[in-house]
Amino acid sequence: MARNRLTDAAIRKAKPCATIRRLSDGENLYLAILPTGVKTWQLRYRHDGRQQTATLGKYPRTGLDEARTRAENARKLIENNVHVTLHRRVERRSKLAANALIFEDFAKRWIAHEARRVRWTADYRREVEQSIARHLSTLHGLPLHQITSPIAASVLRDVENVVPMMAEKIRRRLRGILDFAVEEGWSRGILCRPADAGRRSNAVTSRR
Numbered sequence: 001m002a003r004n005r006l007t008d009a010a011i012r013k014a015k016p017c018a019t020i021r022r023l024s025d026g027e028n029l030y031l032a033i034l035p036t037g038v039k040t041w042q043l044r045y046r047h048d049g050r051q052q053t054a055t056l057g058k059y060p061r062t063g064l065d066e067a068r069t070r071a072e073n074a075r076k077l078i079e080n081n082v083h084v085t086l087h088r089r090v091e092r093r094s095k096l097a098a099n100a101l102i103f104e105d106f107a108k109r110w111i112a113h114e115a116r117r118v119r120w121t122a123d124y125r126r127e128v129e130q131s132i133a134r135h136l137s138t139l140h141g142l143p144l145h146q147i148t149s150p151i152a153a154s155v156l157r158d159v160e161n162v163v164p165m166m167a168e169k170i171r172r173r174l175r176g177i178l179d180f181a182v183e184e185g186w187s188r189g190i191l192c193r194p195a196d197a198g199r200r201s202n203a204v205t206s207r208r
Contacts, residue, residue, distance in 0.1 A: 010023070019035065132173060144178075
């Protein structure tokens with residue numbers, strides 16, 4: 001089937017009608033024009049013998065070139081017998097979950113986990129909570145997966161400049177939080193190597 005049949009000019013001029021109108025770009029990529037005038041990119045394919053339609057975005061937010069790129073990526077999935085719609089749904093929900101997991105919330109989970117594991121005293125737990133709130137507050141609103149090495153390093157440099165006596169302790173606590181994120185599958189490792197994540201000391205006297 002011929003590809004790249006559509007042009008931007010033709011898409012802009014296309015008008016709706018009483019029923020859904022589909023303009024073909026070739027290889028089962030269509031611009032569906034609803035009676036309301038909404039224009040949506042669709043890729044039609046078969047999965048396990050059944051006809052399926054994957055929505056690739058709305059025009060003009062998703063332009064012609066972008067729609068073709070998304071269609072090509074979807075075709076690669078189809079070749080591997082992947083249900084495109086379900087795949088995109090899982091990706092979207094995974095992304096939402098990752099964005100929802102911000103540093104501040106995960107730091108609280110790490111504190112609760114370590115307090116049980118190492119049996120922190122109430123006073124020591126309070127000290128850890130206060131030091132993280134005070135010295136790592138600039139990370140609090142960030143999703144874990146957005147905390148890159150330069151961002152973490154910048155925060156630690158600020159601690160070193162303002163309260164050098166606390167720098168190593170804060171570094172260990174940040175490392176502990178990010179190691180825990182690796183163990184939980186939420187991060188690929190920022191200040192530590194993933195292989196090191198399970199080798200933390202179990203000593204009750206440990207002071208992170």
